[in-house]
Amino acid sequence: MGKIALIQSQVYMSYSTKSDIRPLLESFDFIESEDIILYTAHNIPRLKFDLTDIDISMVLFTSNSLSEKTIKEEVESESFKRSFEEFLSRGKGCLILHQLNSIPKEFFEPFTAYNFLPIEAPMAVRRKENPLIGDLRNSKLSEAHPLFHYPNNVSLNELKQYCMKKKGLYWHYLDDSYSSAEWETLLHDEDETQTRKALLMATRETSKYRVVISSLNLDWQKETVLLENIIKFVIDGKCNTAVLWDSTYKSMAFEFFLETLNSLNYRYQEYDLSTIDQMDEFKKQIMQGTHSIVVLGPTHSDSENKKQGKLEEIEEFLQNYIVSGNVKYIGIESNDLRLKQFFVAGREKSALRILQDTELKIHGILKEGKYIDDSFWSTFDTLKTHKALEKSDVSYTEFTSELVKPILDKEKEKDSFNGLLVPTSALLWLRATYGDDPEKLQKTVDWMKKALLSGEEAESECIVAYNAFLELGIETSFATKQLKRLIKGKDLTKSNEIEIIHYIKASILLKDVQLIKQFVITLEAKKNSENLWIDISVSANILNLLLEALVILKQTEEDTKDIENTIEDLVFPTIIYIQKLSNRNNGVLENYFHWDNKANTTLKCISAILNLEDLMDIPVTEMVQSLISYSQTSNQIIDNKTAFKVIDDYKNDISVLTEKNKQLEDQVKTELQKQQGLEEEKEILLKSNKKLTDTNMDYEEQISKSDFQLNFWKGVIILGVTSLITLTFTVIYMFNYPEVYVDIINFYKKYDINLPTVIGTVFTLLVGVTTTNYFRKKRKITGV
Incomplete structure (x- = not known):
């Protein structure tokens, strides 16, 4: 732990x-x-x-x-x-x-x-x-x-x-x-x-x-x-598993089995086959419902050590628990063969889990003092069906008088239920089964007898009342006499399914084989294409009666093989269809109850399934589940093999694609190499172009310099010639007109004009214009 x-x-x-x-x-x-x-x-x-x-x-x-x-x-x-x-x-x-x-x-x-x-x-x-x-x-x-x-x-x-x-x-x-x-x-x-x-x-x-x-x-x-x-x-948690082992017999494999359970934190309780006190404790815990799985370890079982007798005693003790589905018995056959036989003895009653769930929910409804399915008749129908399950020792709970008391209290002031015969029959059953007031019970019996003898009640309703008397062991002589009178030679071809239910119930209570045969044949003709009689509830009711009738037929000395086969042909497909109609099987998980979302219908279906399983001499559910499990495992193995084959195919496809991809990669590499060569050639051409451009720029610069020098000296020469001509003209003019020179001198003096400065300024402007023009041309050529 x-x-x-x-x-x-x-x-x-x-x-x-x-x-x-x-x-x-x-x-x-x-x-x-x-x-x-x-x-x-x-x-x-x-x-x-x-x-x-x-x-x-x-x-x-x-x-x-x-x-x-x-x-x-x-x-x-x-x-x-x-x-x-x-x-x-x-x-x-x-x-x-x-x-x-x-x-x-x-x-x-x-x-x-x-x-x-x-x-x-x-x-x-x-x-x-x-x-x-x-x-x-x-x-x-x-x-x-x-x-x-x-x-x-x-x-x-x-x-x-x-x-x-x-x-x-x-x-x-x-x-x-x-x-x-x-x-x-x-x-x-x-x-x-x-x-x-x-x-x-x-x-x-x-x-x-x-x-x-x-x-x-x-x-x-x-x-x-x-x-x-x-x-x-x-x-x-609950210790479901009991392990019976022989302390005098050493088995390495079984010890390893127990160690494996321990490693999985699987809880179990060991009991030594050789110790009387421990075996008494084991039986006590089984009877109290503590253990639902019993594992028998390997042991020597010969006449000398008396172990065979102990094993037979254990199996005899467990027999009823196994048959009722309360215990699963697992073990290893004690033999000297090389192949040890592993066995499982158990009856997995498929409806028991649903029964337990349903009983708890019904218990909750009764605890609140409510009618089941909000109906007095549904409450009676549910409790009566469950009572029959209690007798078969498969029910999980017992609905005591304390739980049913609030239902009875609602009708405590009445001798009948609203003066109606059939509901009063239900009230009679509730008072006889769960009530504690004999006086009230007798008043209800007296009211029913009076109503039955009045001749005012419908025949089918009288059948229900007489059936109630016989089931409860009340006024049995009176009820038996009246029932025989009513149903002898009765033609039911025009009767509906509900009426036939009451008649077949009467024939079962009377244990009249001939009437059972007649009513079964009538029911056979009433079955619809879905293997149902009207709906699930009615069909489940009929199934329970047919299975009850089948038990009576098997016990009689008469030759009833044909009618037994007819009942089986009626029961099997309907049971299977009902199982398929379970809300859980159809994925309808939100419904409170498993069939029709009603308590009485669900209990009737459970009862029918359990009653059929009681007649089986082999564990059908266990075998079906094992086959399904083995089939699923086998299919899973096949699916795995198929998956591996698909994976292998994918691997082959991937290999082919990988090869193609490699070829394409080689082609791409070749193309890339070619492209790289072109890029290199382009780079060489660009370098050559740059060299040419640089050379061209050098030439342009030399030309510009030459042009500048030429233009400069042109300007200088022109300025020199112009200045010389102007000076010559001035000198000649001043010789001819000396007063003009005097006027000019006075003009310069008057306005403080420096003649050399003027001449230098004009010269500088000419040089500046020429230089600017040179650099503009150079920029245009080189872009710098």
Whole structure:
């Protein structure tokens, strides 16, 4: 097993030794000290990581550990809740013990104490009464729970007396009205108003999580019997498997088989064939329903060691459990052959799982005091069908008088049901089966007899009433006489299916083989193309009657082979069709009940399937499931082979494509090389072009320089010639007109004009214009 995460209050541990329950846990033979990891306020933040990193089997909240602030804040944090939900989803368990101090003082209303759980949990309620007052009870549903039987037998009276000696029975209780349907109440107390106070609750087997909550102070009171059972259950769940082994016979293979189960954390309980006490305990646990699988290990079975007699005794003991589908028997034939024979003996009754689910839902409806399917007749029809299943020892629950009492109370003031004969027959059955008032029952019988003898009732309705008398063993002589008178020589060709049902029921109750033959032949003609009579409900009803008739025919000394074959021909295809019409088989998962979403129809279908299986001398369901399983495995192997062939084909195709791809890559490489060569040639041409361009620019620059020099000197020469001509002209003019020279001199003086400066400025302008023109031409050529 894995570790136990033990959460304790540091505060209580500091002053009370009883609050440290490690020694108590270590006293159990399946727990060692190293199996316990203690968490207090100091290290509680580490737990959410350890739930993932360490192999922890269960988390145990000891009494009042949730009242410590640090622990409470941590377990209610979102990070812890996520880790805890994932932990429980892996099949791990949680136990929460007495948490009185988590409830505020002087607060007596339901208080949310377990809101860190991933499902809607019950509320905790502080008790006002003296803790020494009260009782411990369980219901018909819960008394068979493994918590009370495995590995210890729990006596509720002894448990009560023990707790009383330890200062109190309980100080707070659980309000289960706030919890989800995933919880079941295993222990409770009732106050003077018949109000139930839950004391021990656990999640159902159908729940995703395994959690137990106890308001009892079991750990601090050092109680060991029930507490050991609870801890084993929380760690491992229900122990379905029992292993019978021979301690005197050593088998390496079987030891390896057990070690393999251990490695898979598969829970089982070993019983030694050689130990009388252990075998007695094995039988007790089988009878209590703890184990549903029995594995027989190899053993010597010769006359000397008397093992053969023990094996025969075991098989005889298990026979009824195997036939009823409650136990599957698995083992290895003890022989000296090289090929050991592995065998499975069991009857997997396919409808049992549906029956259990249906019964729980019906139980819930009755618990609320409601009519089943909102109808008195459906309630009667459902309860009557279920009662027949109880007699065949396959039902999961029993609907006690307490559950049916609210239904009877609604009609308690009446001798009949609205003065109608057929509904009153239903009321008679309910009062006779579940009622506790003989006077009321007799008044109903008297009313029915009076109505029957009045001659005012329809014949078919009288048949129903007489059938009810015979079924209940009431007024049997009167009913038998009247029934024979009504149905002898009756022609049913014009009767409808419902009427025929009542007539065939009467013939079965009278065990009249000739009438059964007649009515079966009539039913054969009424069957439609879908192998049904009207609908599923009516068909299932008829199937149950036909199978009941088949049992009577097989027991009679008359030759009834032909009519038996007719019944089988009618039953087989209809059963198969009904199985196909199950909501679950059709994928209709949202419906509450499996057939027609109605309780009575579903129970009738289940009854028909189970009644047929009871007549089978081979485990049909097991064989069909095995064939389907083997076929699926075989098909999977074929599919795998096909898949491998496809993969091989793909591999071949990939090889071809890879080769083609390689060729294309080579072609691309060649083309790339060619392109690279062209690029290189292009680069050479570009370089050559650049050289030519540079050379051309040099030439252009030289030409520009030459042009500049030429133009410059042209300008200079022109300026020189112009200046010379102007000077010559001026000199000649001044010789001829000397006064003009004087006027010019005066003009320059008057306006302060510097003649050399003017001449230099003009010269400079000419040079500047020439230079600018040169550089403009150069820029145009080179682009620089």
